[in-house]
Amino acid sequence: MVYCGKPSTACDRCRPRRLKCDRATPSCSQCMRAQVICPGYRDALDLNFRDQSDDVVRKVARQGQRKSVITARTSQQVVRSTPLLTFGLPPSRDELAKGYFFTNFGGCHMPYLLAMSEHPRECSINAALTAVGLAALANLHVSQQLMLAARRHYTTALSQTNHALGDAASFRKNETLAGVILLSTFELITCGDGSFIDRWARHMDGAARLIEIRGTRQLKTPEGLHLFTVLRSQIVIGRVYEGRYTSPILTHLTEEAQKYRSPDFQVLDQLGLAIIRVCNFCAAVKDGTLTQPTEIIRSALDLDADLVSILLSVPDSWVYSTAELPEFKQERTMHAVWGDKIHLYRNLTISTAWNKYRSTRLILHELIINTVHTCPLNIISHQERQTLLDQSQKMSRQIVQDICASVPYHLGTSDRGSNPTISGGITIVWPLLVTATSRFASRDFREWVMSCLDGIGHYLGINQALASARLLRDGVETQSWISSEYGNSSPGSSSSR
Template identity: 50%
Template sequence: MVYRGKPSGACERCRSRRLKCDQGIPSCSACIRARVDCPGYRNRLDLGFRDQNDEVISRAQRSARKKRSAALTPVSVEESGSGTLSFSPRNNLEFPAQDLAKGYFFSHYITGGLEGGHMSYLLPLIADPGNVAVNSALNAVGLAALSNIRLSPQMMLKARREYTNALSETNQALANIAMSKRDDTLAAVVLLGMFEVLTCSDGSFIDRWMKHMEGATKLIEFRGVDQLGRREGLDLFTQLRAQIHIGKIYQERYSSPLLFQLSENAMRYRDSNDHIVDELGLEVIRLSNFCASMKDGSVTDPGEIIRTALTIDANLTSLFISVPAAWSYRTVRVPVYNGEAITRAVWGDTYHIYGSLASSSVWNNYRSARILVHELIIDTVKTLEASASEDTDRRRQSALDSQSRLIAHQLVEDICASVPFNLGAGIEVSEETDIEGPAPFRVTGAGGFSLMWPLLIAGNSGLACQELRQWIIDCLEKIGHSMGINQALAMAHLLRRGMRSRAWISEDGTSSSDGCIGVTGH
């Protein structure tokens, strides 16, 4: 992408008349003076965001044509029976849509972008054509994403057929003790969950998703410690554990002791530099159990709630004071051109660069947990204010409230600073000319999946100003439309309505009839 100067943020009327626009909300002063309705402003992310879905597929098609140049007729995966992954050279009915689906999934979740390898554990599992469930589930996910992006009912019909086949095969595998412990069976469960996230369209989705997570929890517990000794098993456990954690916190339910034990054992099979993943997991389990104890009335004393919350926050902070180099990140200032930042696709004047998507996800899970902790502290302090009898008590409570708000606000800003990296954006500087310019967004579904829950928590924290909240909504909508992930659109809808993030969970732990949200994470 060549830098063409900073795009105007003026309203449409001011741009067309070349007037100076103060970009006021809800109407600029120029429109107010002219006594006309201000037409509003362009989406800030649209100014620096380039969707490359078609480009990715086009590259895959060109590569496929080169590989097949010697062949007289194309052979699909189904026809050859070899299980070899191939891309369709043309996007029409002459070639199987499954090839397009696999190409999309590989580009967005396995090899795409700066964070390639996010789900690389799937490679040896789908290489075996005998693993029907996981291959059908992968096809379903790829087709569903492409259907959402291209608004194609035909592709969605094929996606649902693949989903039905994968679900049937998975249920058969789960009925067999030996097969239920296999990695390809659990991988199929993960992909079926992804399909639910991609295709959610009504309030019943959350009920289905919660049941899906309950089944996944029982499955990884049944698989036991043996799963941790295999690379694929350890990666699957790590990915599912993050999803289970968020579900438990938002349902305010206890995590099982067995999940805690497996998290402790996982460190034995992981490189010592990666122990931060399991240490964070253990602390988040303590947080979910704490939330559950408050809901069931085991903990009611405000002083005890604040002390426990501060202890959990201190433990989380201590974990990330000094992390191995592979898990660290650096803060970069947005380059300035003629005295102004070159892009509005970044919130503020800095953003983060991480070594991997896994690193970014761990940091955002940590930030999300601490935001929830400080929300608990802020809410509890409010209950103490009414009963405070001494000025000294009120001053202490006010200081604690201010401290929690300050910390949580910084955590919200840090989540937003991770967005450019997760969506594949960077700032390129030409070594020859030293001219700075924005790099294009290399959109990948994996980056979008890892961002959705942290963005929802940040946007709903009550610590984001209206402008930042709208920026977060824009991010979620971009993820939804550009990556075909309906859950992100549902989250944006909740934030736009100003709902509390737990409002879609009723007292009995099931979803309300309005909205649909699932859980993702690394």
Template identity: 45%
Template sequence: MVYRGKPSAACERCRQRRLRCDHREPSCTQCMRAEVNCSGYRNLLDLNFQDQSNDVIRNYKVPARKKRSVSTRIVKSQTSVSTRVPEDPTDYGLLCSDKATLIIPTAALVYPVEEIARSYLYVNYMTGGPRCSYMSYLLPLMEDSQNSAVNAAVNAVALAALSNIRLSPNTMLKAQKEYTTALSKTNSALKDPVLCKTDGILAAVVMLGIFEVMTCTDGSFIDRWVHHMEGATRLIEIRGPEQLSRQEGQDLFTQLRGQVSLCRIYQERHSSPVFNKLTEKIQRDQNPNDQILDQLATIVTRLTDFCANVTRGHILNPTEIIRTALKLDAELVSLMIGVPPSWRYTIVNIPVFEGKPITKAVWGDSYHIYQSIPASSMWNNYRSIRIIIQELIIDTLKDLEDSENDDIGLSQRSSLVSQASQTALHLVEDICASVPYSLDIGIEDDTRLKDSALKTTHTSTCQGMDMVSTLSPFQASGAGGLTIMWPLLVAANSGFACDDLRKWIANCLDKIGHSMGINQALAMSKLIQDGVRSRAFLTPEYRSHPYKL
């Protein structure tokens, strides 16, 4: 293997000028400041691994009327040999132009499992194309020699995922060893008042949490998720506003903020005041194209505090509860009408054959194409939050049926229940429509669908927003499975999904678990198959009886 030097993932302008590129979308900061078009970013894996099959064939090919090469053994065939070139030359040998001569290398390159695992994690979670990076903040942190904890944590996650995919106990032992090392180094750093505020340590905590996601073996994943979210919350609060001065700190905060908010809503606890102040600060300094995330977080924070006040009895009037919930829901809808172009998605209608969609990979008759994994994640978080609001409205209206203070009336109450149910069902179906993109199912390979969809420019309307874009092939990575799991669980357990849809969602989670090595998806699938609905899986009664996968 020829060493070609360490490649750079920076855009072309930053590489030529030797500038530090922050790999932001749709343009890096350096190009934005210079007011020039950013060329985009290269796939480092494609640069590191290059096809040298022709070079190998040329080196091994035996010239006519010369002595045999000592590094190969030549098999003479009594009959003519097929000219079909094997799919993998390293497995089946190299077929030369002479039909009667098969040349087989005596040895094949074997890569250490650690390198294979890191490459898998790199492609599926850190990059895989400029539109697919999910944890790109890890790249600069891993290059810093002082961040040994984050490197060990990354190794642990990578080996765990690869072990689950390959069903390799030996690889899992290596993953657990790396996890122990990462945990020890992280705990030591957390005791240091300076090191505990670094981006590397927070990233290590995030990766240790993802390791738990990868290695989940029972129904206690909810408790572990809550525990990690509490730890990450305290760490972000300690780090303070200074963490937002760096791109890596902003990315870490933005990623964790959504998970912490969802955790607080399901626990029916108030939001963190520190998180609220950090959100206000980052929104002032944020790229205008990305401010939609902070605006959405602000509304979600108000919903979090509202749910906590309702649970604690601070708001008792049912009419006030319903009115506030409807107001928050309307604000969410209004916000998403004006999303920037890079956050929009396209709805693709599936051709129907004999009254049925031509593919079973999609629930319903359409699916979504997003421009990035963060975009699909934002939309699904938005849908999950709105589903929770519809649940709250319906539960409050049902409580009014037996109340003496029913100042709404039967007719209006029935209308509100019907409206909330239809809205929730539509949101559930939208989450399911994002699955093909998130899991890279590859529907575009269907000839009939490609002929009907890819040849033309598709126009669709979503949440009152007109979007026109040309369809492009899926550009999803394994991170799609990681981000779609919780929205799928919310959709299945909302009470608005029929039994067939719950089975379909369970199958999607099984696919994530088996093909991407994310065991928590298997636990979620088992939970759905157990028939648990609504938010019962967060109750102490359910969590006190964990099951094994």
């Protein structure tokens, strides 16, 4: 304890300003003149003696920090920030991880997660958010310690989500479904090899059962409708990759979703229905339900026409602009752009939907081309064969160019003035993978795609992109809807390069 002499009796506002304070009540004249609330006065008796233990501790700490300032620049930054400690503790590692998530993913992709995370009972949401944020940061900084912490939070979130799935009161909550999405996102961020697709597909199987049981009630709130839309997209992509059918319930829910969607975004459900039909068509080709070449070609052309008709009548808000670029003279793989055009979209939801449309059409035209190549000459005439090949090849090349033109927008390298985000990186991986495994992918183009995927992995912390790049380098078949009878002519096989 130290005697500090006679303290000032001025109010808390006048004292630091060295103003003459008349100590009037309830407000001094200086505060009244400034038209502010007078903060009040200190108790002079209490201030005659002051405990300076904390001051001594701070002085000793500052002396130690000054000694280490030459060898550790970061220590100097900590010293400069110490006055902030009087107003509150610095954010914890977990809070920083969640902040990274909301900045780079949740803010635009799932904005309702912030409100969910603030609810004291939603421990699973907070654990999952922290796990995803820490995992991305661990990848960026190559930190085993951060990844171990991320996996601990993931284990907690997984346990709590499984508990919620077994509880009748929590089973149908939006928070439970959001937790499932976050857990699948964690798998995409942390995957270490090509088997990530199988693990992610298993997550999607569980998600599919969950949204089917939730029924149409989930579509009546903005959060529930958005969660359904996000999961439907991922489920259908997984089914297309595996060559499996979707359930009739998913089709019914997609039809019902249009009733609760704003007019400008009903195209999402129309497109969803068309892609579901394509998914079931690919499954029928794979399991041998459809075997006649003419029937396969006719069905593929009908489905392609349905897709085109949907996107020809999109609202004005869905129309994107195209910017011309100067020709690059340097090596292509060093640039984030392939070709001489880039697309600019209103938002990531719209650009992602366009690329799903393009990827689906590319799959259909690849299937048409493979069917024509393997079809006996006595079934399709030479002229019909050549016409089909010319049309599908021309359309496929245009689709590949359009997907490539969207890459700068997703990676934040266009003039839209934003930084790359996790959501932008994740949503472009599948279209890039589809284009790179098409028969129109030259060696240089595949190298460019792999460089894009490597960039997504290294700069955004998404291991899914790195694993996809390895799949391409290894020449692994990634289009399982192509029947094995096509053999080496399949677009994903290395011999077709």
